[in-house]
Amino acid sequence: MNFIEVKHLIKEFKSAQSSKRGIRDKLLNVQETKRAVDGIDFSIQQGEIVGYIGPNGAGKSTTIKILTGILVPTSGEVIVNGLVPYKSRKQHASNIGVVFGQRTQLWWELPVADSLNLLKHIYKVPDPIFRKNLELYHDILSIGEFIHKPVRQLSLGQRMRADFAASLLHNPNILFLDEPTIGLDIVVKEKIRHFIKTINEERGVTVILTTHDMGDIERLCKRTIVIDKGKKIYDGNVQEMKTHFGKRRILVMELSESFKGIEMNGVTLEQEEGLTVTLSFDKELVSPAQIIAEFMKNYEIRDLTIQEPQIQDIVKLIYEGQYSESPMFEK
Numbered sequence: 001m002n003f004i005e006v007k008h009l010i011k012e013f014k015s016a017q018s019s020k021r022g023i024r025d026k027l028l029n030v031q032e033t034k035r036a037v038d039g040i041d042f043s044i045q046q047g048e049i050v051g052y053i054g055p056n057g058a059g060k061s062t063t064i065k066i067l068t069g070i071l072v073p074t075s076g077e078v079i080v081n082g083l084v085p086y087k088s089r090k091q092h093a094s095n096i097g098v099v100f101g102q103r104t105q106l107w108w109e110l111p112v113a114d115s116l117n118l119l120k121h122i123y124k125v126p127d128p129i130f131r132k133n134l135e136l137y138h139d140i141l142s143i144g145e146f147i148h149k150p151v152r153q154l155s156l157g158q159r160m161r162a163d164f165a166a167s168l169l170h171n172p173n174i175l176f177l178d179e180p181t182i183g184l185d186i187v188v189k190e191k192i193r194h195f196i197k198t199i200n201e202e203r204g205v206t207v208i209l210t211t212h213d214m215g216d217i218e219r220l221c222k223r224t225i226v227i228d229k230g231k232k233i234y235d236g237n238v239q240e241m242k243t244h245f246g247k248r249r250i251l252v253m254e255l256s257e258s259f260k261g262i263e264m265n266g267v268t269l270e271q272e273e274g275l276t277v278t279l280s281f282d283k284e285l286v287s288p289a290q291i292i293a294e295f296m297k298n299y300e301i302r303d304l305t306i307q308e309p310q311i312q313d314i315v316k317l318i319y320e321g322q323y324s325e326s327p328m329f330e331k
């Protein structure tokens with residue numbers, strides 16, 4: 001049996017508040033239905049780290065809320081570690097840890113140490129496990145630097161580190177992360193990524209991560225599930241995703257005069273900034289030499305570089321709908 005199993009998951013929200021509703025609808029109390037998750041299927045094995053990504057409003061947080069038991073699905077099946085999350089909330093809560101980048105689960109007025117002690121009692125964490133975990137948090141998250149400060153006085157980076165410590169205090173075997181590195185500087189981001197990797201490798205914790213930061217995906221995930229408008233559009237290996245789109249290359253040229261446009265098969269203008277032009281091209285259709293030769297008919301080229309696409313460029317292509325030509329992608 002799969003550790004996490006999601007089958008034809010649907011979540012609809014009914015909203016009475018809509019500026020588009022006319023007087024008739026308001027009088028008859030007609031509600032608008034928004035389908036946030038639209039028939040998603042996936043399964044996840046124990047010990048995986050899966051990136052769950054998609055553009056704004058795609059349905060990521062809604063899925064995570066269903067998996068954690070906060071929301072009840074409209075229809076479909078969800079089983080996490082043998083439990084239906086919304087039916088066995090209490091038992092499920094002892095198996096999972098949750099970190100929402102935008103919210104804290106700590107007590108605002110209390111020092112971090114007191115919050116951790118309270119959680120120890122709530123989750124009935126035995127003393128030796130509590131002490132062992134605090135040591136790990138000292139080592140990797142450096143929580144000792146601020147453990148006696150009230151949560152309201154912490155910087156965002158310190159608060160996030162405290163939230164990670166709190167969410168893992170009871171040794172859950174699944175960790176749900178919703179934008180865990182949002183707004184953090186690169187040093188704290190790296191600390192947190194290192195921590196996620198450590199608890200996955202050393203304790204076998206399964207991690208499901210939503211993020212807009214492709215650095216998180218590259219650093220942590222072998223697999224990503226991409227969703228858009230409530231539907232799954234890609235599920236697979238991050239490396240394969242790169243290879244598939246690897247046939248596209250980026251050509252950046254600095255010209256001696258302003259760019260007047262170019263029409264070439266397989267070539268797309270991505271950006272124009274002053275005299276610098278960024279193009280993407282399909283290397284199976286056109287070679288860089290052909291593009292450069294075409295440009296040299298009209299311009300003097302002062303500088304040029306050819307780049308492999310970065311993962312954020314690939315994800316942008318997927319979000320823009322340029323995924324459909326491959327069988328790897330679901331329509």
Ligand SMILES: Nc1ncnc2c1ncn2[C@@H]1O[C@H](COP(=O)(O)OP(=O)(O)OP(=O)(O)O)[C@@H](O)[C@H]1O
Pocket residue numbers: 013014015034035036054055056057058059060061062063
């Ligand atoms: N409680 C709610 N009531 C009504 N509509 C909702 C509710 N929660 C989410 N939605 C709608 O469902 C859709 C999916 O929202 P969701 O928060 O799951 O997206 P997301 O992929 O997490 O987006 P983001 O990256 O912006 O956080 C959006 O159109 C959102 O407005």
